[in-house]
Amino acid sequence: MAYSMFFLIFSAVFLGQTPTAANPKVPNDSPPPASAAKATRGTSLNHVPVGVEITGKEAQGRHIVFTFDDGPNYRTTPILLDYLDQYNIKGVFYVNGRRFGGKNPISSRNRDVLLEVHRRGHYVGNHTWSHPNMASLSGPLQTKQILRNEKIIERITGYRPSLYRPPFGLMTRFSRSLLTRRGYTVVMWNLDSNDPFQRSAGKNFSNVMKDLYLYKQGMVLMHDTNAWSVESVPRIIKGVYLWNCELAARGEPVYEFATTSEFHIEQTQKVPEPTLAMLLAAKKRRDQMTAWCANLGKGVTKP
Numbered sequence: 001m002a003y004s005m006f007f008l009i010f011s012a013v014f015l016g017q018t019p020t021a022a023n024p025k026v027p028n029d030s031p032p033p034a035s036a037a038k039a040t041r042g043t044s045l046n047h048v049p050v051g052v053e054i055t056g057k058e059a060q061g062r063h064i065v066f067t068f069d070d071g072p073n074y075r076t077t078p079i080l081l082d083y084l085d086q087y088n089i090k091g092v093f094y095v096n097g098r099r100f101g102g103k104n105p106i107s108s109r110n111r112d113v114l115l116e117v118h119r120r121g122h123y124v125g126n127h128t129w130s131h132p133n134m135a136s137l138s139g140p141l142q143t144k145q146i147l148r149n150e151k152i153i154e155r156i157t158g159y160r161p162s163l164y165r166p167p168f169g170l171m172t173r174f175s176r177s178l179l180t181r182r183g184y185t186v187v188m189w190n191l192d193s194n195d196p197f198q199r200s201a202g203k204n205f206s207n208v209m210k211d212l213y214l215y216k217q218g219m220v221l222m223h224d225t226n227a228w229s230v231e232s233v234p235r236i237i238k239g240v241y242l243w244n245c246e247l248a249a250r251g252e253p254v255y256e257f258a259t260t261s262e263f264h265i266e267q268t269q270k271v272p273e274p275t276l277a278m279l280l281a282a283k284k285r286r287d288q289m290t291a292w293c294a295n296l297g298k299g300v301t302k303p
């Protein structure tokens, strides 16, 4: 209940503006396309169940979660962290231990970045040790991929991850069973930037916005190892703000960037009260968006 109140509080009022040419039209209340319809029921992103697979389409309400895979990368991830801070948004980072679990200087720099990801309040999830196609591995090797990564994340951040994203989105029956036993939630995505294949912040931005227009909520898939992906993030945020300006002007609920604390619920098995920090961050986001909408046409850059 308190949690719903929390979202009510920060889904408050924003001002109006039209979408850019690069964007599809502002989403309206028309029914979602058939492909998304069956996924819109069920659990909210606020109540992620253990041992199941979610894609992001399950969200109720216009919640968006940024997810970043395959990092950290000491060259690109810190820039992303600053962008996210600038907009008071927390993301989920699905990391590979091979990037930060070695003894070489690059590993060491990436390890510092991972700590910083954690320190700034983002969630760190398991993406296996070295990003293999799990279907090509024996059971013991699949176990090693998951547990080795789990252990090193726990050693560095101090907590055991409870979210898992399969490399290439490919699950095996063996890994599914292991993940369920260990209390993981498998998290796929539905807002795909296609950033491994389109090395353009503009294209990554428009891909996410197109998917968001289709599904109206969900998980953004990006890779914080790419400079172009990182550069698309502020554009996506501003694109969402633009939609929000118009939605709020029409009196409709606005999009909200969900926070990682929502994913901690299943670790404690209860809905946490919003912390003061969460409320303050939500207020900052709301004020920032209100100011942004009000200043359109006065030097505020569209995405």
Ligand SMILES: [Zn+2]
Pocket (backbone or CB within 6 Å): 069, 070, 127, 131, 166, 167, 168
């Ligand atoms: Zn990956």
